[in-house]
Amino acid sequence: MPKKNSTPQQLMELKPIGILESCFQEKFGTPRQPGLVPGAQSKLRILPQYAPAHSLDGLSGFSHVWLLCWFHMSTSKTFLPKIHPPRLKGRKVGVFASRSPHRPNPIGLSLARLERVEGDTVYLSGADLINGTPILDIKPYLPDYDAAAGARAGWAEQNAFPELEVEFSPQGRADVERVESAGYAGFGRLVADTLRHDPRNSRDKAQMKEGFDMGFFLASHDVHFSVKGSVATVLRVESGAKFEKKFRREKS
Amino acid sequence: MPKKNSTPQQLMELKPIGILESCFQEKFGTPRQPGLVPGAQSKLRILPQYAPAHSLDGLSGFSHVWLLCWFHMSTSKTFLPKIHPPRLKGRKVGVFASRSPHRPNPIGLSLARLERVEGDTVYLSGADLINGTPILDIKPYLPDYDAAAGARAGWAEQNAFPELEVEFSPQGRADVERVESAGYAGFGRLVADTLRHDPRNSRDKAQMKEGFDMGFFLASHDVHFSVKGSVATVLRVESGAKFEKKFRREKS
Numbered sequence: 001m002p003k004k005n006s007t008p009q010q011l012m013e014l015k016p017i018g019i020l021e022s023c024f025q026e027k028f029g030t031p032r033q034p035g036l037v038p039g040a041q042s043k044l045r046i047l048p049q050y051a052p053a054h055s056l057d058g059l060s061g062f063s064h065v066w067l068l069c070w071f072h073m074s075t076s077k078t079f080l081p082k083i084h085p086p087r088l089k090g091r092k093v094g095v096f097a098s099r100s101p102h103r104p105n106p107i108g109l110s111l112a113r114l115e116r117v118e119g120d121t122v123y124l125s126g127a128d129l130i131n132g133t134p135i136l137d138i139k140p141y142l143p144d145y146d147a148a149a150g151a152r153a154g155w156a157e158q159n160a161f162p163e164l165e166v167e168f169s170p171q172g173r174a175d176v177e178r179v180e181s182a183g184y185a186g187f188g189r190l191v192a193d194t195l196r197h198d199p200r201n202s203r204d205k206a207q208m209k210e211g212f213d214m215g216f217f218l219a220s221h222d223v224h225f226s227v228k229g230s231v232a233t234v235l236r237v238e239s240g241a242k243f244e245k246k247f248r249r250e251k252s
Numbered sequence: 253m254p255k256k257n258s259t260p261q262q263l264m265e266l267k268p269i270g271i272l273e274s275c276f277q278e279k280f281g282t283p284r285q286p287g288l289v290p291g292a293q294s295k296l297r298i299l300p301q302y303a304p305a306h307s308l309d310g311l312s313g314f315s316h317v318w319l320l321c322w323f324h325m326s327t328s329k330t331f332l333p334k335i336h337p338p339r340l341k342g343r344k345v346g347v348f349a350s351r352s353p354h355r356p357n358p359i360g361l362s363l364a365r366l367e368r369v370e371g372d373t374v375y376l377s378g379a380d381l382i383n384g385t386p387i388l389d390i391k392p393y394l395p396d397y398d399a400a401a402g403a404r405a406g407w408a409e410q411n412a413f414p415e416l417e418v419e420f421s422p423q424g425r426a427d428v429e430r431v432e433s434a435g436y437a438g439f440g441r442l443v444a445d446t447l448r449h450d451p452r453n454s455r456d457k458a459q460m461k462e463g464f465d466m467g468f469f470l471a472s473h474d475v476h477f478s479v480k481g482s483v484a485t486v487l488r489v490e491s492g493a494k495f496e497k498k499f500r501r502e503k504s
Contacts, residue, residue, distance in 0.1 A: 061406030097310035154313025
């Protein structure tokens, strides 16, 4: 086969086109795939050097976009060729057979619904990305080429994500109503959708303890819940003026 | 909204996980979207440092994969916020409303059919990528999250790619049969599918000239064709022992 590799070695360096503002404030509680939490809102302001008025022209006619992002919260120091997908509860698969953030090039691919474009800002919903994530690219979703008919999903097919039933304690219900009446429409649904997909790490014994009080930040609120059996209960919602990293493992 | 941006500025640098070997040898003739030429074969050998025996484990159960790649043949020197999509014949759209390779981060996203995994090598079909393309990542296609129901494709919806009818001259037919009987099953179909989507650049007057003799390399063959009206004729297929860049604009 003839070769055509006369191009000089190119430096493959990336620069963000913008930083995502997302309702998810930390890894814990961020959905593990896009589309699981349709009410999750985020927005992306395109940096002025990318001439948003021009580079976004024509985007608003698309209903969905791909976000390419840099997994900036990934703490991997060395390459591990196998990872533990949350839904395999201990079993491992190759990193290229997964969408794990721990990969040779920590680039994420996330399908989001395009709500609207306003000036230099793209409003999105359903993305599974953390607040502060550097975005590398927006590409329109092209249904003719991006949807594979009759695709087989390998190991993921027989291993659906576990789902929890979600209920609210009286305090949790009152707190959610307070947040909603302060202007955050759909907050209760957002909380319930987030918990329904079980944010816990099944390999973390503390998190998996029955009735263990856990929390995660969602927008500017601190949501506390516990799980018993297959039921997650929203215990309370605090106004999270201060966002601190929580050390969940040491807490129990 | 509480901020969590205490992570130090990370260098966003990429390294290839392998270099794609594709039947498409140059930009001219390479399909403009994945899936248009199902018989297009390519293969990716994962570099030994990524422990292919482990990192590919579990991949073979998936029918489709995303290839993330570096557009190494892109010649853009400066950022242009608008591009000319081939199917808009002159009209421009914003780069983020397109899948053009000329973008702030020249990363491509291509859906390919996974044929098989053999040792360190992934065999693919339908990719729209040139031989020698650095591959950055393989991610399994997850139909539950990657297919958007009822998606709207913006400007692309009303502007299908133009299609040509493809016929073979007696010489072209004989040449294709020779290639096929030498062991390249499906070569004629590959040539026809490639031409059907009109590889010409509608803004290039030389290429658009009626009956102009043009060629492109496909695997190790040099395919010549011309277009009259909406019919492309395969004129002949030469065995392209030598692959040279062609200067199509100056030729007419």
